[in-house]
Amino acid sequence: MATKTPELDAVSGPEAEGQPEQASPETTKTATTGPSQRLSRRSFLSHLGAAGLVATAPPLLAATPASAAPMEQAQEPAAAGTVPLTLRVNGQAHKLMLDPRTTLLDCLREDLELPGTKKGCDHGQCGACTVHVNGRRVNSCLSFAVMHAGDEIVTIEGVGQPGHLHPMQAAFIEHDAYQCGYCTSGQIMSAVAVLKEPVGPSDDDVKTAMYGNICRCGAYPNIVAAVQAARRGI
Ligand code: FES
Numbered sequence: 001m002a003t004k005t006p007e008l009d010a011v012s013g014p015e016a017e018g019q020p021e022q023a024s025p026e027t028t029k030t031a032t033t034g035p036s037q038r039l040s041r042r043s044f045l046s047h048l049g050a051a052g053l054v055a056t057a058p059p060l061l062a063a064t065p066a067s068a069a070p071m072e073q074a075q076e077p078a079a080a081g082t083v084p085l086t087l088r089v090n091g092q093a094h095k096l097m098l099d100p101r102t103t104l105l106d107c108l109r110e111d112l113e114l115p116g117t118k119k120g121c122d123h124g125q126c127g128a129c130t131v132h133v134n135g136r137r138v139n140s141c142l143s144f145a146v147m148h149a150g151d152e153i154v155t156i157e158g159v160g161q162p163g164h165l166h167p168m169q170a171a172f173i174e175h176d177a178y179q180c181g182y183c184t185s186g187q188i189m190s191a192v193a194v195l196k197e198p199v200g201p202s203d204d205d206v207k208t209a210m211y212g213n214i215c216r217c218g219a220y221p222n223i224v225a226a227v228q229a230a231r232r233g234i
């Protein structure tokens with residue numbers, strides 16, 4: 001609409017708008033001398049056609065590419081505006097070119113193809129995206145990947161794999177601490193971190209320590225039981 005309006009203005013132009021300040025003295029004179037000469041003027045303009053438009057629209061036609069070029073130039077850096085990043089995940093270095101706006105969560109899932117870390121709320125409210133950064137649990141949806149150059153990141157894939165489960169993973173299975181399983185990787189990542197955090201011995205202490213991890217299936221009693229079992233080394 002923004003470009004269309006000036007175009008329409010340019011086509012209907014000064015003549016339709018009657019913009020005397022853009023008309024030359026000769027044009028004004030011709031327009032007031034009589035119908036035949038008016039026709040002649042119209043004919044002249046008609047013959048001029050595009051030339052008239054160009055004459056009227058130099059600002060428009062000149063402005064279009066001129067304004068488009070900066071836009072392309074502005075978009076190009078955005079499209080090519082990736083930044084180099086080396087991310088260490090699960091003990092492995094990954095060289096990436098990333099849009100600096102990429103969250104750590106999206107980078108893990110989309111760029112590194114590690115889908116074990118889940119996207120729940122994408123707003124830091126559910127804990128499904130919990131990973132470890134330098135040994136501390138972090139909501140990866142709230143952190144930009146580029147902030148983690150040089151950090152040691154661990155995802156659920158790095159905690160344990162079938163055949164080599166982490167004791168916490170084994171405890172979750174043993175205590176049936178999941179139903180749909182969507183929250184489970186985040187729960188386990190938080191629970192593994194709790195093993196090294198100054199958390200009291202009671203179930204309430206565990207609930208408090210794990211409060212950032214939501215389970216919509218309500219598997220909380222079994223989750224707490226699993227965490228406690230792993231803490232006791234059972
Ligand atoms: Fe990150 Fe919910 S997806 S906290």
Ligand code: FES
Nearest residue numbers: 179181215216217
């Ligand atoms: Fe379904 Fe937790 S097991 S959300």
